Structures are given as structure tokens and as C-alpha cells.
Amino acid sequence: MDLFDIKDRVEKRKQAPLAELMRPETLDDLIGQEELVGAGSPLRTLLELDAVPSMILWGPPGVGKTTLARIVAKMTKARFTPLSATTSGIADLKKAVEEAKERRILHGERTIVFIDEIHRWNKAQQDAFLPHVEDGTVTLIGATTENPSFEVNSALLSRSRVFILKSLEADAIRSVLERALELVRKREAYPYKIKAGKDALAYLAAVANGDARSALNGLELGLRSVRPDAKGVVHLRKEALAKTLQKNHLLYDRQGEEHYNIISALHKSMRGSDADAALYWLGRMLEAGEDPLYVARRVVRFAAEDIGLADPQALVQCVAAYQACHQIGMPECDVILAQAVAYCARAPKSNALYAGYGKVKADIREKPNEGVPLHLRNAPTKLMKSVGYGKGYKYNPDFDGPVDQDYLPESLKGRKYLDV
Numbered sequence: 190m191d192l193f194d195i196k197d198r199v200e201k202r203k204q205a206p207l208a209e210l211m212r213p214e215t216l217d218d219l220i221g222q223e224e225l226v227g228a229g230s231p232l233r234t235l236l237e238l239d240a241v242p243s244m245i246l247w248g249p250p251g252v253g254k255t256t257l258a259r260i261v262a263k264m265t266k267a268r269f270t271p272l273s274a275t276t277s278g279i280a281d282l283k284k285a286v287e288e289a290k291e292r293r294i295l296h297g298e299r300t301i302v303f304i305d306e307i308h309r310w311n312k313a314q315q316d317a318f319l320p321h322v323e324d325g326t327v328t329l330i331g332a333t334t335e336n337p338s339f340e341v342n343s344a345l346l347s348r349s350r351v352f353i354l355k356s357l358e359a360d361a362i363r364s365v366l367e368r369a370l371e372l373v374r375k376r377e378a379y380p381y382k383i384k385a386g387k388d389a390l391a392y393l394a395a396v397a398n399g400d401a402r403s404a405l406n407g408l409e410l411g412l413r414s415v416r417p418d419a420k421g422v423v424h425l426r427k428e429a430l431a432k433t434l435q436k437n438h439l440l441y442d443r444q445g446e447e448h449y450n451i452i453s454a455l456h457k458s459m460r461g462s463d464a465d466a467a468l469y470w471l472g473r474m475l476e477a478g479e480d481p482l483y484v485a486r487r488v489v490r491f492a493a494e495d496i497g498l499a500d501p502q503a504l505v506q507c508v509a510a511y512q513a514c515h516q517i518g519m520p521e522c523d524v525i526l527a528q529a530v531a532y533c534a535r536a537p538k539s540n541a542l543y544a545g546y547g548k549v550k551a552d553i554r555e556k557p558n559e560g561v562p563l564h565l566r567n568a569p570t571k572l573m574k575s576v577g578y579g580k581g582y583k584y585n586p587d588f589d590g591p592v593d594q595d596y597l598p599e600s601l602k603g604r605k606y607l608d609v
Contacts, residue, residue, distance in 0.1 A: 208405040211369050212256050219253055219260065220401070221361035222354055226257070232352055236264045241301060243322050243329040245337045245346065248354030251400030254332035257354070258303045261330060267299035268292055270327075274309035279317050286321045293326065300327045307331035308340035315342040322348055356399025363394045365401045366408055373412075381417040385425040392427040396434065407434050448479075452487060455530070459488075460495050464534035471530050472523075481522050485511040488529050498609060499539035506532050545606035552601065559598035 213219045216226045216233060226233050235241060241261060246254040262269035270285045282302075289300035302318075304310070310318075321327050322345065329349060331337075337346055357365075370385055393411075397404035407430065414433045417423045451473050458466035474484055489511055492503040510529035514522040568578035583592045595602055 207369055207373070207409040208402045210372065211365065211405055212259070213253070214260065214263070216260055216264075219256065220364055221357040222253055222257075225352060225354060236261060239264075239266055241265050241267065241328055241330075243349040245307070245331045245333060245341060245349050245351045246354060247333055247335075247337050247351055249356050249399060250334055251397070251402035251404075252354045252357055253401070254354055255305060258305075258330050258332060262301065262303070265299075265301060267301045267328065269301050269303065271303045271305070274304055274306045274314075277304075279314055282314070282318055286326055289321070289327045301330055302327045303330045303332070305332050306334070308333040308335040308337070312342060315345050319345050319348075357397075357401055358399070359391070359394040362397055362399070362401055362404045363390050366390050366393055366404055369405055369408060382420075382422045383412065383425065384422055386427065388427045389425045389430055392430055410434065452484075455484075456487065456491060456495075459491055459530060459534045460538065462534055462538070464531045467530045467534045468527055471526060475519065475523050475526070481514045481519050481526060482511065484526055485514045485529070488526070488533060491533055494543045495538055495540055496533060496536045497539045497542035498607075499537040499541075503533055503536045539609065541607055541609045544608070548606050552604070556600060559600060562595065562598065564594075565596065 216236070219226055224230065246257060248254055258271075259269075268289070270289070272281055272285065285300075285302055289302070292298040292300060304318075307315075318329065319342065322329050329345070331341065331349070333340060337351055341349075366385075367390065370383060373383065389411075393404050393407050397407065408425075411425055411430045411433055412423060415423050415425060415429055451470055455467055455470035455474070458470055471484065475481060485507070489504070489507040492507040496503040507529045510525050513525045517525075563577045564579065564581040566573070566578040568574035574580075583594050585592050597604055
């Protein structure tokens with residue numbers, strides 16, 4: 190490495206974001222993933238034995254997936270080759286594989302290929318990688334924020350261990366922030382003294398949504414946007430941070446798994462008659478920019494599926510809410526949807542219609558589709574009347590009380606679909 194490269198690395202280190210400077214270098218420094226990498230855990234044991242399997246690291250942003258991959262690189266005796274699915278293609282993959290083959294043949298050296306955001310590789314790219322994982326040319330470590338069950342080739346997934354990294358608890362993020370402040374003080378990388386209130390750090394930890402990188406970026410922005418007092422001290426306060434950060438993003442992906450997780454939470458909260466939880470999940474969707482008509486459609490369906498005849502007015506309320514949302518849109522329709530959701534949560538529940546219609550569909554699929562019984566058929570012509578159409582039909586208004594008459598096909602006589 191020449192002098193220019195050394196100076197370049199030094200300058201990059203000086204200008205690196207706080208989140209990069211705080212990146213842990215050992216498993217013991219990795220905060221908030223003790224269950225995954227703590228003493229005696231399966232992953233830690235594998236790493237300590239240098240028996241690294243192909244693996245997929247799955248978790249939300251900022252929880253340590255890339256960091257863990259880098260730590261693996263330091264702990265293993267294999268060569269570490271990083272690729273990003275956003276910028277690398279099949280040509281880059283082929284080059285990495287050829288180099289891995291050469292190292293294995295000439296030096297007996299193994300290669301770990303780390304693919305960040307592996308879910309962004311299409312099926313053809315993942316298929317191209319599969320044979321080299323199968324024959325042991327490379328060991329794969331993929332990082333993804335998306336559910337690998339849906340986003341990773343099933344053959345590739347079957348040859349990998351999936352390790353789940355969890356969102357960091359607020360206490361863990363607060364520890365990261367405290368370490369960061371200590372690092373800033375030690376390195377004298379900041380021209381002023383810093384005093385950070387506990388409420389300020391608690392606020393940063395809360396709004397980070399379990400993302401340590403987001404919290405560190407918020408801390409760095411806060412430090413740069415507060416003027417020091419007359420004694421050269423920067424006071425980091427919650428109120429100033431709230432104004433600086435202006436939190437307007439939420440953990441919600443209209444195209445990803447979180448979309449389905451949250452609509453499921455709304456549905457199950459209404460089913461469980463918890464109006465408060467239902468309103469919260471509704472807010473998580475609407476405030477993140479979800480289409481209100483999508484939510485309204487799901488609520489209309491809920492009114493029939495989970496309430497049904499227990500309170501027929503629920504469907505009326507929800508259809509009216511859908512129409513109102515269509516007419517006035519967001520943000521005015523938020524409270525209209527809130528009314529429909531709260532009504533559904535508080536209403537009595539019955540899935541008799543849902544279950545009954547499910548039986549109907551099963552009978553239609555699995556049993557013969559018999560013709561309509563003759564006595565239920567109209568007879569608009571003499572020929573139809575002569576062959577028995579309408580014969581024996583009992584006109585209900587002519588009778589005082591219930592009429593003993595069958596309305597189902599012969600093979601389904603007495604079949605009950607509604608258990609109410």
C-alpha cells in the first residue's frame with residue numbers, strides 16, 4: 190500500500206459517520222443480539238470452531254447484519270469477498286467464484302462471499318450462485334431485511350442456515366449512544382464539551398425503531414445542530430432533538446412483509462375486541478401513507494367475515510366508511526376509518542357466515558352439481574309445466590306459519606350451513 194492509499198484511508202476514517210466509527214469489531218462488542226451470538230450459542234460456537242456454514246442473516250435495518258458478517262471475516266481463516274446486490278451482477282459473481290477456485294486449488298484457502306441485500310438479486314442471479322455453494326467453492330453469507338422464505342431461491346435457502354437478528358431494545362440502543370458519546374469525548378473529535386440528558390438519549394432510542402444506525406445518525410445530527418453555551422458546552426436536549434430530527438418516517442413498507450404484518454395485527458386486534466390496539470395499527474398504516482381505500486376494503490370484509498349476523502349494522506357502517514373515504518380521501522378520512530375500526534372491535538363477533546359459506550364452496554367442489562328440484566323451477570311454458578316444472582311448490586304466503594318444503598338438491602337434503 191503506497192503513501193497515497195494510507196493517507197486516503199486516514200482521511201476517510203476522520204470523515205466517517207459516527208455509525209461507521211461505532212461499528213463493533215468483536216462478538217462481545219455486538220450489542221442487543223446476545224441470544225444469537227452470546228457465549229455457548231450455536232452461531233458463536235460455529236465461528237469459534239472455524240466451521241462457518243452458508244447462512245442468511247435476516248433482520249430489520251440497523252441491527253448488525255453487515256457488522257456480524259465483518260466480524261465473521263475476522264474470526265474465520267477464509268478469504269472474505271463482499272458484494273452488494275444493488276451494485277453487483279452475474280459478472281461480479283463469476284469473477285469472485287473464479288478467484289475462489291484459484292485460491293482453493295493453489296493455496297487450499299476457503300472463500301466466504303458476503304452478499305448484502307441479497308433479496309435484490311433476481312432468480313437468475315441467485316441460480317447462478319447456487320452450484321458454487323453446492324460444490325463448496327464458496328461459503329455464502331447473505332444479509333436481507335426481507336423474509337428469505339419469499340425472497341431467496343428455495344434451493345439456495347435449503348443449503349443455508351437462517352439466523353434472525355432482532356430489532357434492538359431501547360435500552361440496547363441507549364447503551365450504543367452512551368458508548369458513542371464516550372468515543373467522541375476520547376477522540377476529541379468534537380470541538381465542544383457535551384452534556385446529554387437522559388431524556389434526550391431515551392428519545393433518540395425510542396424514535397430509532399430498533400435501528401442503532403438511525404439512532405447514531407440522529408445523535409450526530411443533533412450534535413452538529415445545537416449551538417454551545419457561553420462556556421463552550423453543547424446541551425443535548427429532547428426538545429431540540431425533536432425539532433431537528435422532525436421524525437416523519439415509519440417502519441412500514443407497502444410492498445414488503447411489514448405491510449402484511451400490520452394489516453394482520455389490525456384484523457386480529459378487531460377480532461379480539463381490542464379497540465385501542467386496532468386504532469394504533471390503523472394509525473401505523475395511515476400515517477405511513479397507506480392507501481385508505483385498501484384499509485377500508487379490508488374492514489368491509491372483516492364486517493362480514495368476523496361479525497356477520499351477530500351485528501348486521503357493522504357491514505352498513507363499514508361500507509359507508511369506504512364510500513366516505515373514496516369521496517374525501519386523506520387526511521380527512523382518517524377519523525372515519527377510525528370509527529369503522531372501533532365499531533368493528535366493539536361489536537359482537539360471529540364467523541358463522543364465513544364458516545357456512547366455506548362449507549357451501551366445499552360441497553360445490555366435491556359433490557355432484559345436481560339440477561334445481563322440479564318444484565322450485567318456474568314453468569313459463571305449457572311444455573315445462575307438462576314435464577313437472579313447479580309441480581307441488583307451496584307458495585309460502587298462502588300458509589299460516591312455516592311450510593314443510595325442501596329447497597336443496599336431493600343429495601343435500603337437511604344440510605346445514607349456518608350454525609346460528
